[in-house]
Amino acid sequence: MPEFPATAPDRLVCVADSLAVHGWSITESALPAELLGELERNCRSLWASEALQPAAVGRAGEQVVVPEIRGDHIRWLDDCPPNPAAAAYLQAMEDLRWALNRTLFLGLDNFETHYALYPPGAGYQRHVDRFKDNPLRTVSVVLYLNSQWQPGDGGELRLYLPDGAMDVPPRAGTLAVFMSDSLPHEVLQAQRDRASLVGWFRRRPDNPLMV
Numbered sequence: 001m002p003e004f005p006a007t008a009p010d011r012l013v014c015v016a017d018s019l020a021v022h023g024w025s026i027t028e029s030a031l032p033a034e035l036l037g038e039l040e041r042n043c044r045s046l047w048a049s050e051a052l053q054p055a056a057v058g059r060a061g062e063q064v065v066v067p068e069i070r071g072d073h074i075r076w077l078d079d080c081p082p083n084p085a086a087a088a089y090l091q092a093m094e095d096l097r098w099a100l101n102r103t104l105f106l107g108l109d110n111f112e113t114h115y116a117l118y119p120p121g122a123g124y125q126r127h128v129d130r131f132k133d134n135p136l137r138t139v140s141v142v143l144y145l146n147s148q149w150q151p152g153d154g155g156e157l158r159l160y161l162p163d164g165a166m167d168v169p170p171r172a173g174t175l176a177v178f179m180s181d182s183l184p185h186e187v188l189q190a191q192r193d194r195a196s197l198v199g200w201f202r203r204r205p206d207n208p209l210m211v
């Protein structure tokens with residue numbers, strides 16, 4: 001079984017500090033290259049074997065697939081066969097959860113994540129990640145898995161910051177972390193297959209500070 005080096009703790013502290021100051025953080029080369037390569041292979045082979053499902057939008061109970069709003073195909077990590085790369089990624093996110101809790105006192109309790117693949121033409125219209133039916137989502141995390149990404153390939157993450165929009169290229173290893181309730185964002189139309197892992201740190205349901 002391949003082993004992957006752990007993510008350096010000082011990187012995680014930088015993510016937490018930036019999130020505390022700005023409400024978002026973008027880190028390039030966030031995880032070891034071997035781990036990124038393996039996660040990218042996993043995502044692309046799930047797509048090739050038709051193991052990803054069209055993602056839905058809408059409230060619980062009335063979820064519908066509307067590719068014009070959201071065109072990605074997903075599979076939750078919990079529904080994938082266990083593998084060392086996924087385990088190493090979840091461990092890195094567990095370390096990040098601790099770093100965020102130490103710095104921000106958010107009471108983050110667990111992490112849910114899915115692979116996502118946007119085929120050419122797909123995007124995700126402007127939205128925020130926390131909605132009424134899902135009030136526990138607190139911090140959003142996106143890891144990009146596109147080792148071949150070039151300018152012109154599209155699929156940038158557009159963050160609507162108070163001073164204006166900022167576009168983040170979905171290059172392999174870039175980790176985008178932002179507050180789920182307050183930062184509107186959008187995925188610009190992809191021109192070639194765009195792979196990622198998208199996840200959320202959730203608060204404890206009984207957290208009395210929860211809004």
Ligand SMILES: O=C(O)CCC(=O)C(=O)O
Pocket residue numbers: 116124129142156157185186187196198
């Ligand atoms: O992949 C991205 O850049 C963001 C995806 C997203 O906003 C979401 O799945 O809620």
Ligand SMILES: [Fe+2]
Pocket residue numbers: 127128129185
């Ligand atoms: Fe989102």
